[in-house]
Amino acid sequence: MADIKGTQLIHEYLRHNKKFPHVFCAGCGHGIVLGSLIRSIHGLGLAKDNVCIVAGIGCSGRLAAYVDFNTVHTTHGRALTFATGIKMAKPNMHVIVVMGDGDSMAIGGNHLIHAARRNIGVTALILNNNIYGMTGGQCSPTTPAGSYSMTTPMGQMEQSFDCVELCTAAGANYVARGSVFHVNKLDSMIMEGITNPGFGVVEILSPCFTQYGRKNKFKSPVDMYHALKSKVTPLERFNAIPEAERGERVPSGVFVKKDKPGLEEKFYEMAARCQGGE
Amino acid sequence: MARPKKKHNKEIFALGNEAVVEGALLAGCNFYAGYPITPSSEIMEIMAQRLPTIPNGAFVQMEDEIGGLGAIIGASLAGRKALTATSGPGFSLMQENLGYGCITETPLVIVNVMRGGPSTGLPTSPAQGDVQQARWGTHGDHSIIVLSASNVQECLEMTIEAFNLAEKYRTPVILLIDEITAHTREKIIIPNEDEYEVFNRTLPTMPPEWYKPYEETVRGVPPMPAIGSGYRFHVTGLTHDVNGFPTSRPDEVREFNERLFRKIDQFLPDIQLVEEIDTEDAEVAVIAYGTVARSAELAVKQARALGVKAGLLKLKTLFPYPRKATEKLMYKAKAIIVPEMNMGQISREVKRVNNGQVSVRTINKVDGQIITPAEILKVLTRI
Numbered sequence: 001m002a003d004i005k006g007t008q009l010i011h012e013y014l015r016h017n018k019k020f021p022h023v024f025c026a027g028c029g030h031g032i033v034l035g036s037l038i039r040s041i042h043g044l045g046l047a048k049d050n051v052c053i054v055a056g057i058g059c060s061g062r063l064a065a066y067v068d069f070n071t072v073h074t075t076h077g078r079a080l081t082f083a084t085g086i087k088m089a090k091p092n093m094h095v096i097v098v099m100g101d102g103d104s105m106a107i108g109g110n111h112l113i114h115a116a117r118r119n120i121g122v123t124a125l126i127l128n129n130n131i132y133g134m135t136g137g138q139c140s141p142t143t144p145a146g147s148y149s150m151t152t153p154m155g156q157m158e159q160s161f162d163c164v165e166l167c168t169a170a171g172a173n174y175v176a177r178g179s180v181f182h183v184n185k186l187d188s189m190i191m192e193g194i195t196n197p198g199f200g201v202v203e204i205l206s207p208c209f210t211q212y213g214r215k216n217k218f219k220s221p222v223d224m225y226h227a228l229k230s231k232v233t234p235l236e237r238f239n240a241i242p243e244a245e246r247g248e249r250v251p252s253g254v255f256v257k258k259d260k261p262g263l264e265e266k267f268y269e270m271a272a273r274c275q276g277g278e
Numbered sequence: 279m280a281r282p283k284k285k286h287n288k289e290i291f292a293l294g295n296e297a298v299v300e301g302a303l304l305a306g307c308n309f310y311a312g313y314p315i316t317p318s319s320e321i322m323e324i325m326a327q328r329l330p331t332i333p334n335g336a337f338v339q340m341e342d343e344i345g346g347l348g349a350i351i352g353a354s355l356a357g358r359k360a361l362t363a364t365s366g367p368g369f370s371l372m373q374e375n376l377g378y379g380c381i382t383e384t385p386l387v388i389v390n391v392m393r394g395g396p397s398t399g400l401p402t403s404p405a406q407g408d409v410q411q412a413r414w415g416t417h418g419d420h421s422i423i424v425l426s427a428s429n430v431q432e433c434l435e436m437t438i439e440a441f442n443l444a445e446k447y448r449t450p451v452i453l454l455i456d457e458i459t460a461h462t463r464e465k466i467i468i469p470n471e472d473e474y475e476v477f478n479r480t481l482p483t484m485p486p487e488w489y490k491p492y493e494e495t496v497r498g499v500p501p502m503p504a505i506g507s508g509y510r511f512h513v514t515g516l517t518h519d520v521n522g523f524p525t526s527r528p529d530e531v532r533e534f535n536e537r538l539f540r541k542i543d544q545f546l547p548d549i550q551l552v553e554e555i556d557t558e559d560a561e562v563a564v565i566a567y568g569t570v571a572r573s574a575e576l577a578v579k580q581a582r583a584l585g586v587k588a589g590l591l592k593l594k595t596l597f598p599y600p601r602k603a604t605e606k607l608m609y610k611a612k613a614i615i616v617p618e619m620n621m622g623q624i625s626r627e628v629k630r631v632n633n634g635q636v637s638v639r640t641i642n643k644v645d646g647q648i649i650t651p652a653e654i655l656k657v658l659t660r661i
Contacts, residue, residue, distance in 0.1 A: 041415065050506065070506060075348070080348075084345070085309070085348065085351060085360070088352075090357075110342065110345075181358050275655050
């Protein structure tokens, strides 16, 4: 599988009939996520026909259109519900959902917690850039307290969601957090998320310079990547640091890994019993 | 285990909601997702029991109606025949995804068992208040197919019809029932396999690399492969070109939107289902649908006995509004009566077609009670 490298791999998976350029701004992390996703799928040796990418609305939602899989660009916040239908209809398919922070935790918050509770065999990639990018830089459920946005011109007063804690509490089978700065680790998290049964979540910290960075004292996209580099701390190291000294550090790694069967597995097992017992 | 094939039709004593399930299964429905709401819940409950027993059947209870419609869109894209059922408030929540179903041309069947409204309204009382919501509830300009049923047998038949039209025209189809029909128990006949037609969506026959998912065809309906069948294409709620990719080029946008209308509008005779009772020589005609059509049928018979030349046009398709059948009636009749359990959601369509030719009387009732035959008869005999 590892015979194709770098840009060659992109040629293998991008859609050649799609009109380019893509919508991502300079410095955006979403393209890195797309690269990571492609490497993961390629690394696992999944057939293109057997992969379905379901995306929501916003910058992250556009990601699906560029790649040569079965792709569905859904309504805002509802990607997980479409994915649930696809997975229940085609349990052998790898259904990967790509969502933003607003998509997954604001408008789609209810679907996220219930997909986790239901443990549907879908892998959710949550591209968290702490802001509503495509609509012009309004605050999101993960905009840190005190940060500036178009709708928090005096600084965010609300608390932000911790995606990992939320999904862990809701019962997801696999919960991990990575960043676009630590790509190799991200690749392995996405691969693990796809192969693990049941509902998997990978929160991916992906900077948005255009809408978040320039309002929050980052001089350039590079600054934001430097910040990621210094903030994101492997889970083991994070835990070893006393709480008072953690500061702005964000733990990264695999937080939950269970192997409970997904809803679709349980359903079809039950259905087989119903049909066999006739 | 193989069972001997029954020669005669199966008769059962069923609720309207149960008949919807029977019809759906006969039409090949093998996927249900939804959220329970009175007075439609029996449809979901029976589906939860029946679907695991049929090969490839799947059922999932979602967290809300938005999720319900989202899940059946996903399932339909993956090649299933999918159903959801709801009532007014749930139907409101589904509207955004309904528009998604229209623009992505996804076959779906949504049953709305109407209850009194607005808002939480009268949960277990009949009404016909969602007629225009079914037509115009979602945003944007679009064509849509809306059907209705007036008795339990029709619940079965119209559900089959809904699936057939959805598959034939690649579009969401809405079946409106009111609480009375949904909760009335009647004897119904379940047809034998050779007595009804089942239509399945057209699959592409060309190799995947030649396939353009939204290309114009003779019928205006592009073939539709299931996700995972080798045809990889992009599905989006954004206005898209023939390849399925977002576009804002005026020529592509216009062509696409016009095709969405055309694919339905050029087959009106196939879609606009009506039943005419005593309309041959009718001087006063009633136009009705749903349970009210049953009251109207009796009122027409009683009026005939009293010497009034009355007739009934029963609408089984509400949208696209059966204009031809209505016009035909107006050439003969002096007056049209439109009784409905709302303040005039179909009578405005009738008046639009009528355009001042004949007198149009409405009977509107919004107190959570049925319109009785006597109430219609009173108006019939006074004209």
